[in-house]
Structures are given as structure tokens and as C-alpha cells.
Amino acid sequence: MAVTLADVAARAGVSSATVSRVLNGNYPVAGSTRERVQRAVEELDYVVNGQARALAAATSDLVGVLVNDVADPFFGLIASALQSEIGAGGSGPAGGKLAVVCNTGGSPEAELTYLTLLERQRAAGVVLTGGAVEDEAHTAAVTARLARLAASGTAVVLCGRPPLTFPDESPGVTTVAFDNRGGARRLTEHLLSLGHRKIGCVTGPLERSTTRHRLEGHRAALAAYGLGPRTAAGADGTAGGDASRLTVHGGYDRASGYDAALELLRREPDVTAIVAANDTVALGVCAALRDRGLNIPGDISVAGFDDLPFSVDASPALTTVRIPLQEAGARAGRLVMGRQSSPPGGVATIATELMVRASTAPPKTRS
Amino acid sequence: MAVTLADVAARAGVSSATVSRVLNGNYPVAGSTRERVQRAVEELDYVVNGQARALAAATSDLVGVLVNDVADPFFGLIASALQSEIGAGGSGPAGGKLAVVCNTGGSPEAELTYLTLLERQRAAGVVLTGGAVEDEAHTAAVTARLARLAASGTAVVLCGRPPLTFPDESPGVTTVAFDNRGGARRLTEHLLSLGHRKIGCVTGPLERSTTRHRLEGHRAALAAYGLGPRTAAGADGTAGGDASRLTVHGGYDRASGYDAALELLRREPDVTAIVAANDTVALGVCAALRDRGLNIPGDISVAGFDDLPFSVDASPALTTVRIPLQEAGARAGRLVMGRQSSPPGGVATIATELMVRASTAPPKTRS
DNA sequence: CTGTTAGCGCCTTCAC
DNA sequence: GTGAAGGCGCTAACAG
Numbered sequence: 001m002a003v004t005l006a007d008v009a010a011r012a013g014v015s016s017a018t019v020s021r022v023l024n025g026n027y028p029v030a031g032s033t034r035e036r037v038q039r040a041v042e043e044l045d046y047v048v049n050g051q052a053r054a055l056a057a058a059t060s061d062l063v064g065v066l067v068n069d070v071a072d073p074f075f076g077l078i079a080s081a082l083q084s085e086i087g088a089g090g091s092g093p094a095g096g097k098l099a100v101v102c103n104t105g106g107s108p109e110a111e112l113t114y115l116t117l118l119e120r121q122r123a124a125g126v127v128l129t130g131g132a133v134e135d136e137a138h139t140a141a142v143t144a145r146l147a148r149l150a151a152s153g154t155a156v157v158l159c160g161r162p163p164l165t166f167p168d169e170s171p172g173v174t175t176v177a178f179d180n181r182g183g184a185r186r187l188t189e190h191l192l193s194l195g196h197r198k199i200g201c202v203t204g205p206l207e208r209s210t211t212r213h214r215l216e217g218h219r220a221a222l223a224a225y226g227l228g229p230r231t232a233a234g235a236d237g238t239a240g241g242d243a244s245r246l247t248v249h250g251g252y253d254r255a256s257g258y259d260a261a262l263e264l265l266r267r268e269p270d271v272t273a274i275v276a277a278n279d280t281v282a283l284g285v286c287a288a289l290r291d292r293g294l295n296i297p298g299d300i301s302v303a304g305f306d307d308l309p310f311s312v313d314a315s316p317a318l319t320t321v322r323i324p325l326q327e328a329g330a331r332a333g334r335l336v337m338g339r340q341s342s343p344p345g346g347v348a349t350i351a352t353e354l355m356v357r358a359s360t361a362p363p364k365t366r367s
Numbered sequence: 368m369a370v371t372l373a374d375v376a377a378r379a380g381v382s383s384a385t386v387s388r389v390l391n392g393n394y395p396v397a398g399s400t401r402e403r404v405q406r407a408v409e410e411l412d413y414v415v416n417g418q419a420r421a422l423a424a425a426t427s428d429l430v431g432v433l434v435n436d437v438a439d440p441f442f443g444l445i446a447s448a449l450q451s452e453i454g455a456g457g458s459g460p461a462g463g464k465l466a467v468v469c470n471t472g473g474s475p476e477a478e479l480t481y482l483t484l485l486e487r488q489r490a491a492g493v494v495l496t497g498g499a500v501e502d503e504a505h506t507a508a509v510t511a512r513l514a515r516l517a518a519s520g521t522a523v524v525l526c527g528r529p530p531l532t533f534p535d536e537s538p539g540v541t542t543v544a545f546d547n548r549g550g551a552r553r554l555t556e557h558l559l560s561l562g563h564r565k566i567g568c569v570t571g572p573l574e575r576s577t578t579r580h581r582l583e584g585h586r587a588a589l590a591a592y593g594l595g596p597r598t599a600a601g602a603d604g605t606a607g608g609d610a611s612r613l614t615v616h617g618g619y620d621r622a623s624g625y626d627a628a629l630e631l632l633r634r635e636p637d638v639t640a641i642v643a644a645n646d647t648v649a650l651g652v653c654a655a656l657r658d659r660g661l662n663i664p665g666d667i668s669v670a671g672f673d674d675l676p677f678s679v680d681a682s683p684a685l686t687t688v689r690i691p692l693q694e695a696g697a698r699a700g701r702l703v704m705g706r707q708s709s710p711p712g713g714v715a716t717i718a719t720e721l722m723v724r725a726s727t728a729p730p731k732t733r734s
Numbered sequence: 735c736t737g738t739t740a741g742c743g744c745c746t747t748c749a750c
Numbered sequence: 751g752t753g754a755a756g757g758c759g760c761t762a763a764c765a766g
Contacts, residue, residue, distance in 0.1 A: 002519055004759055015737045020761060030735060045515070050487040051421040052759035055742050060418070061488065062429075062467075070437055070468070071447035071693075080438035083470050087481075098484060100429075101437070101468040103450050114454075117465060120417040121428065148412070152369055254676070283680040309621070313650040315682025326438075371743060382753045387745060397751060419743035422758050 003044045012040035023048060054122065063125040063336055064100045064118035066111060072252075073308045074278065078129050078159060078329035085333030086125075097124055097337065106130075106205070108138040115145050118154075125155035125336035129329075131210030132161040139164070147171050159332040160323075162209050163347045174342040176332050176350060180210055180305075183321035183352030184217025187275060187303055190319070190354055192225050194362045196273040196301065201247045202260040202285060204277040211277065214305065215247070218275060252277055257284025265292065272300060272363035279304035279311045279320055286314065286359070297361035307355050316358035323352050370411045379407035390415060421489065430492040430703055431467045431485035433478060439619075440675045441645065445496050445526060445696035452700030453492075464491055464704065473497075473572070475505040482512050485521075492522035492703035496696075498577030499528045506531070514538050526699040527690075529576050530714045541709040543699050543717060547577055547672075550688035550719030551584025554642060554670055557686070557721055559592050561729045563640040563668065568614045569627040569652060571644035578644065581672065582614070585642060619644055624651025632659065639667060639730035646671035646678045646687055653681065653726070664728035674722050683725035690719050 009016040014033060021027040022037040029037075040046075054060050063086050067075035083099040100123070102114040111128075118126055126149060132139070143164050150156045150171035158164065163175040191199055201218055204211035222228055248263050250256030257276055261284065264271055274289075276282035282304030289300055296302050296316055304311055307322035328350050334340035376383040381400060388394040389404040396404075407413075421427050430453050434442035450466040467490070469481040478495075485493055493516060499506065510531050517523045517538035525531065530542040558566055568585055571578035589595055615630050617623030624643055628651065631638055641656075643649035649671030656667055663669050663683055671678055674689035695717050701707035 002759095005761095006759080016760075017738080017762085018736060021736085024761085028735060033736080047483065047486045049422070049489060049759050050484075051418045051427070051489060052742090053761075054418040055416070055422055055744090056759075056761040058742070058761095061484070062465075064465075069447055070450065071440065071443040073438065073440060073443070076438040076440070076443040079468070080436055080470060083437065083468060084472075087469065096484065098429075098431075098467045098469070098488070100465045101446065101450060102454065102465070103447060105451075116414065117428070117463065119414045121465070122416060122418060254680075283677070287680065310650070310677035310680070313621075313654065313677070313681055315680070369743095372745095373743080383744080384746080384754080385752060388752090391745085395751065400751080416743055419758095420745075422760090423743075423745040425745095425758070 002049070003046050004049070005046075008037065008040045008044055008046050011044060012037045058122075060122045060124040061097050062100050062118070062121050062123045063097045063127065064102060064114065064121075064123045066102050066104055066114055066126070066128045068106045068130050068252075069103050070101055072280070073310070074306055074325065075129060077308075077325040078332070081326040081329030082127060082159075082333040082336075085330045086337050106133070106208075108133050108135065108141075111138075112141060112145065115142070115149070119145075119149060119152075122152075123149075123154055125157065127157045127159055127332050127336050128161060129159045129332075130161060131204075131208040133207050134209055134212065135207060143167075146173055155336045155338060157332045157336045159328055160210070162213075172342070173346065174335050175347045176328050176335070177347055178210075178323050178328070178350050179352045180213035181217040181220070183305065183323070183354070184214040184275075185221045186217075186352075186354045187305070187319075187321050188218045188221035189224075190356060191273045191275065191301060191303065191360060192221060192227075194273075194301070194360060196363050197227065198268060198271045198273070199246065200261075200264040200268065200271040200274040202257055202264065202274060202276045202281055203247060203249050204252045204281070206249050211249075214277070246271065250277070250281070252281060254280050254284035254287070257281035258288045259284075261285040261288035262292070273302070273360065274300060275303045276305065278306045279308045279314075279318060282311075282318055282320070282359075283314060297359055299364060301360040301363070303360055311355075312357070314359070319357045319360040320355050321352050322355050324350060369416070370413050371416070372413075375404065375407045375411055375413050378411060379404045425489075427489045427491040428464050429467050429485070429488050429490045430464045430494065431469060431481065431488075431490045433469050433471055433481055433493070433495045435473045435497050435619075436470050437468055439647070440677070441673055441692065442496060444675075444692040445699070448693040448696030449494060449526075449700040449703075452697045453704050473500070473575075475500050475502065475508075478505075479508060479512065482509070482516070486512075486516060486519075489519075490516075490521055492524065494524045494526055494699050494703050495528060496526045496699075497528060498571075498575040500574050501576050501579065502574060510534075513540055522703045522705060524699045524703045526695055527577070529580075539709070540713065541702050542714045543695050543702070544714055545577075545690050545695070545717050546719045547580035548584040548587070550672065550690070550721070551581040551642070552588045553584075553719075553721045554672070554686075554688050555585045555588035556591075557723060558640045558642065558668060558670065558727060559588060559594075561640075561668070561727065563730050564594065565635060565638045565640075566613065567628075567631040567635065567638040567641040569624055569631065569641060569643045569648055570614060570616050571619045571648070573616050578616075581644065613638065617644070617648065619648060621647050621651035621654070624648035625655045626651075628652040628655035629659070640669070640727065641667060642670045643672065645673045646675045646681075646685060649678075649685055649687070649726075650681060664726055666731060668727040668730070670727055678722075679724070681726070686724045686727040687722050688719050689722050691717060 104110040304320035311318040471477040671687035678685040
């Protein structure tokens with residue numbers, strides 16, 4: 001079948017150990033011998049067997065990357081930057097790993113299943129991206145799994161999800177977190193400062209950390225303006241500011257945005273602005289508003305989140321909160337490769353930036 | 368360190384061979400023994416060593432996916448569908464492979480490098496996506512490499528690139544091709560039928576097969592309308608239809624579209640329509656036209672290609688050619704897994720569909 | 735500097 | 751049905 005180390009050794013007239021040394025280059029070998037070996041390798045078109053090497057050396061060339069869906073630009077950008085970062089570099093020890101991309105679809109079970117598959121492969125590292133599902137049992141399961149991976153030498157990095165707390169001392173799991181809360185707060189403050197008071201909120205799935213953080217930021221901004229949610233008792237829903245009535249939950253997809261916008265208009269026709277769960281959802285919101293004959297931002301302002309590439313080309317260009325996803329992905333890549341030291345406390349928080357564009361404007365003055 | 372088969376065997380009071388048989392389930396084992404083994408596995412939190420298994424059984428759980436860039440929705444959609452297809456299914460033999468995503472950035476060298484890395488890993492399959500670089504030496508190198516991979520049992524699938532011709536009998540390399548030529552032709556015919564005669568063409572990188580095919584389709588449509596490129600001799604550039612002057616090459620990115628549109632307007636201010644290399648480029652074209660104060664489609668019509676998700680939300684909604692990328696990716700996944708038989712001739716051509724939306728309209732009548 | 739010798743952890747004929 | 755033994759291809763001590 002395939003040519004092996006022994007074949008090369010035979011052809012070069014040396015022992016297989018010598019060939020191994022030449023290949024790995026981390027051991028002194030005489031120049032003439034080295035050349036002979038290299039020639040034999042070329043002539044035989046020899047390609048090392050990574051699995052055998054991995055088994056013998058107890059190393060791995062694989063790094064797992066868990067994403068909800070690579071087709072979603074949010075994850076695509078992270079995965080791309082990450083892959084480029086770990087794939088580059090020499091074919092030596094700390095360079096040239098392969099990225100194993102796993103679509104979990106946001107399913108906790110899939111997450112655990114892939115974690116098992118990666119553990120099977122004795123992956124050199126694992127990166128979990130995107131918001132976490134905030135279910136106690138699942139969090140515990142993931143924590144335990146990651147602790148085990150880390151303990152067995154797998155580098156574990158969290159990117160875009162909140163840090164995990166481990167029972168024992170931190171097993172070296174590092175986190176690249178996004179400042180979703182701060183970004184959301186600044187975004188809502190921007191709308192408030194424009195004069196909006198009835199701000200609809202189309203959020204993501206209830207159980208995800210990203211959803212919660214963005215919602216918290218939004219509410220914090222409202223509260224600072226005295227528009228916090230009132231206690232349910234005695235609330236009659238007359239005055240503006242009823243946070244729960246102005247909040248609609250949905251998925252992180254365009255269709256959810258479309259539906260949620262219609263629902264919002266039904267509940268509160270006077271809404272003057274809508275903050276969406278992310279840019280994709282915002283596009284759905286915009287489409288719904290247009291279909292209703294509403295002008296953006298003339299009649300209603302709309303804002304997204306993430307600043308995905310298409311946002312600037314949307315109609316109108318979307319006001320949003322920028323997350324430097326490629327930087328984050330690259331950083332996660334460096335961390336998982338051990339090319340960059342872990343930040344103090346094991347958590348690096350990536351700042352987010354408000355991008356004011358054409359989809360937000362002061363509310364229409366009442367006619 | 369990690370718990371091994373032997374540990375499980377010891378705990379269950381059986382031989383390691385028996386444990387192996389229980390795990391793989393492809394051999395008769397007594398019910399009681401099986402239960403004992405399974406309990407031991409659970410109690411010890413045993414996870415098979417994929418590398419050792421791969422080495423011993425000469426199998427692999429890895430499928431390589433070469434893309435230009437996963438962050439590009441075109442590739443992201445293919446990769447996503449592919450991953451979901453191969454990742455699903457039981458953890459048995461023909462189910463549950465891991466997708467190794469490799470960003471080549473369109474570089475021939477990177478392509479070969481990753482092919483080597485995947486060969487190292489003895490990948491179960493390899494899928495090359497997107498247009499090929501049409502360089503003779505490189506094509507030969509890739510062909511040789513793929514022939515070797517295929518010969519050694521690796522399933523090789525081409526997705527979105529033209530079929531390769533192998534010196535010997537076809538080594539079972541199957542191709543999922545896109546009808547770029549037909550799609551481009553119908554798109555340009557659409558513009559011609561609207562009355563356009565000076566149609567600018569912003570194409571992709573010269574050396575890529577996708578670029579060539581789309582350009583061929585475009586030119587075929589023009590030729591059918593008697594607007595083919597005139598022979599250089601005696602051409603004075605007066606009449607419309609000078610294909611080369613109306614064609615600008617660039618990359619497959621937004622910035623290229625922006626620049627190319629400006630260049631096109633410089634060369635030929637009377638252009639009434641522009642077909643772009645793909646949707647991303649089209650967005651750049653639209654941005655440039657807007658910045659020039661031109662209305663789309665009032666002053667100039669613009670069309671894209673691929674029908675990426677954001678195209679429908681562009682301003683105005685983009686007329687484009689739809690390629691069912693997820694279907695293609697899923698099919699490539701099934702083919703590489705051997706779950707679907709190869710099409711006759713080894714080539715399946717995916718049809719493309721013209722999507723007429725708001726960015727194209729009849730040309731403005733001369734004032 | 736180079737060859738020899740053991741395994742890495744698992745699968746897979748063979749016997750029983 | 752189950753155990754014993756050999757080997758997958760390579761690396762890593764250990765001698766020399």
C-alpha cells in the first residue's frame with residue numbers, strides 16, 4: 001500500500017529512526033545522511049502517517065472549532081480568522097494545525113457529541129464559539145467535559161461566550177468574551193439620545209447568554225433614562241416604557257426578525273425604534289417594515305448588532321454595534337495554539353463599538 | 368494518563384479484544400458480557416483513542432474541505448451543508464465524520480499544502496470547492512495529487528469546479544459542477560431583452576475557471592444578439608459592443624466591485640447595465656454608483672451572481688443567478704461519504720436559476 | 735551522530 | 751463466544 005518510514009529508511013540505507021529524525025528536524029543528523037534521506041523521501045513520494053505519529057508522540061494536529069453554523073457570517077468570520085491563524089506557520093510542532101469545524105446548530109446535545117468526537121481524536125485544542133445555552137445541567141456537563149479535556153492537555157478556548165467557573169483551580173481554560181452588554185447599552189442610549197422613548201426590542205432565543213447580555217445592556221440604558229420595567233402590580237400599560245410588552249423573543253435569523261417586527265407593530269403601533277438581536281434579524285425587521293409601507297428611519301429607526309459585512313450595504317445602511325470578529329477569532333487561534341499567553345484572569349474582553357449609520361434618526365414629531 | 372481499552376477490559380474482567388468488539392458492535396458478543404463491558408466503559412468515562420483505532424483499522428474520521436475562505440458566504444454555505452451532512456448519522460463506520468475546513472485563500476500553493484496535510488491524516492475524503500485556478504502546472508499537480516489520494520482509498524469530490532481529466536481510467540473522482548455558463552448567459556439575455564446594449568462586465572480573477580465560464584456565458588448571449596467582440600483590425604470603437612472595453616477584471620470582493628465600477632464609468636460613461644462577478648462584487652458596484660449619484664436601476668441596472676442570502680436585502684434587491692449552494696454542499700457530502708452513488712460520467716451539473724429582482728430595469732431612454 | 739529496542743492503543747486474524 | 755498474539759507506522763529513550 002502506502003510507502004512507510006521503513007521503505008524510506010531501506011532506500012536511504014539508514015535506520016527508520018534516522019529518517020524520523022530528519023523528518024522532524026529536532027535532532028542532529030549528519031548533512032550527508034540528511035540529504036540521502038531527503039532524496040529517498042522525494043523519490044518515494046513519502047508522506048508521513050499523521051495518525052501513527054500522533055499515537056507514538058501523543059500529539060495531534062487537530063483543533064476543533066464548535067460553531068452554531070459556519071454559514072452564518074458571525075461564525076464564518078470567527079472560524080475563518082481562527083483557521084488562518086492556526087493553519088499558518090511551519091509544519092513543525094507548534095504550527096500547521098487543521099481546523100475541525102463542527103456545526104452544533106445551537107443544540108446542547110450536538111455540542112456534547114462533538115466534544116466527545118474531538119476528545120476521541122485527542123485534539124490539540126478546542127474552541128467553543130458563540131453564546132452558551134444557559135441551562136444548568138448543560139453548563140455542568142460542558143464544564144466537566146472541558147475540565148477533562150484541559151486536564152488531558154487539550155487547550156480549551158471560549159470565544160464569544162461567558163467564562164466558565166471550574167470547581168477546582170482554573171485548568172487553564174481561557175476566554176475571549178465580547179462586551180455585548182456594553183454595546184447594547186450604548187446602542188440603546190444612542191436611540192434614547194435621539195429622542196426615542198418607545199423602543200421595541202427583538203431579542204434572540206431566551207436561553208442564550210448572548211441574548212441575555214444584550215437585553216441587560218438595553219434595559220440598563222432604559223433604566224438610566226427612567227424607562228425601566230415597572231412592577232407588574234398596577235401596571236396599566238398606558239404610559240410608555242413597558243419593557244416586556246416591547247420585547248419579542250425569536251431566533252437569530254431573518255425570518256424571526258420579520259415576524260417579530262409585525263408582532264411588535266401589532267402590540268404597540270406607536271413604536272418609533274427597534275433594536276434587533278443582530279444584523280440578520282435587523283434585515284428581517286426592515287423587510288417587514290417596508291412591507292408595511294413604513295419608511296426607515298423616517299417612520300421607524302432600526303438597529304442591528306455585530307456589524308456583519310452586509311450591514312453597510314443594507315437599505316438603509318444599518319446602525320449597529322461592531323464586534324471585531326476576525327480579531328477575536330485570530331486571538332482565539334493564537335491562544336489555542338499557545339502562541340499568545342493567556343490574559344490575566346484567563347478572560348480577555350473584546351470591546352464593541354457603536355456604528356451609527358443611516359437606519360437610525362430622531363423620531364418623527366407627532367402630527 | 369487517559370484510560371485505555373485495557374483498563375476497561377480489566378475492570379470488566381474480559382480481554383481487550385472483547386471490549387473492542389463490544390465497542391464496534393460488528394461482532395457477536397454475549398448479552399451479559401456486553402452489559403458488563405458497557406458498564407465499565409461508563410464508570411471509567413472511557414473514550415476511544417481515534418488515532419490508535421485509525422492506525423490499527425486503517426480508517427479515518429476526517430474529511431477535508433478546501434475552500435477559498437469560509438467567511439465568504441458562498442463557501443460558508445457549501446461548507447455548512449457539507450459538514451451537517453457528514454457529521455450526522457450514527458458514530459458507526461459510515462457515519463459521523465469530522466470536517467476539516469481549510470482556507471486556501473485561492474492560493475494554489477496553499478491548496479497543495481493542505482492536500483498534503485490531509486494526506487498525512489489519511490483523510491477518508493477530500494472535497495475541493497469553488498473555481499479552480501487554471502494554470503497548467505498547477506492543474507497537473509492537483510490532478511496527480513488527487514489521483515494518488517483516490518488510489519489510496521480517499522474519496523475525492525469536486526464541488527463547484529470543473530471536472531478533471533485523469534491520465535488513467537477515472538479513479539472515481541466525482542464532480543458536482545455549477546452551470547455558471549448557462550446562468551451567466553441567461554442573465555445577460557435578461558438585460559438584453561430589457562433593451563440594454565452597452566453592458567459593462569465586472570469579472571473575477573482572470574485565472575479562475577468560474578470567471579472564465581461566467582464570462583463565456585455573458586459573451587455567448589452578446590454574440591447571439593450580434594454584439595460579439597469585433598476583430599481588432601479596423602475597430603474604431605464607435606459602435607457599441609466592444610466587449611474588451613466593457614470588461615474589467617478584479618477580485619471576488621466588494622472593494623474590487625467598487626473600483627471596477629468607477630473604472631467602467633470612466634471608460635464608457637454610457638454604460639446602461641453592469642453584470643458583476645458575484646453578489647459581493649455587485650454590492651461594491653452599487654455602492655460606487657450610488658456615490659456617483661447614479662440611481663439603480665433608473666440610471667444603471669446591476670446584476671450579481673450566486674444569490675447569497677443578503678442579496679434580497681440589498682438596496683435595491685439584487686437581480687442575480689441563484690446557485691443552490693446548500694444542496695450542492697449536501698450532495699458533495701453524501702458523495703464523499705459514499706452515501707449516494709456517483710452520477711453517470713462522474714459529473715453532476717447543478718442547474719442555476721435567474722432571479723429577477725429590483726436592480727434591473729429597462730435602460731433610460733436617451734434624453 | 736546513528737542503530738536498536740520498546741512501546742503508543744487499538745483491531746484482527748487465529749485458536750480455543 | 752472469548753482470549754492470546756501480532757502488527758498498524760511512528761517516536762523516544764537507550765546504547766554505542
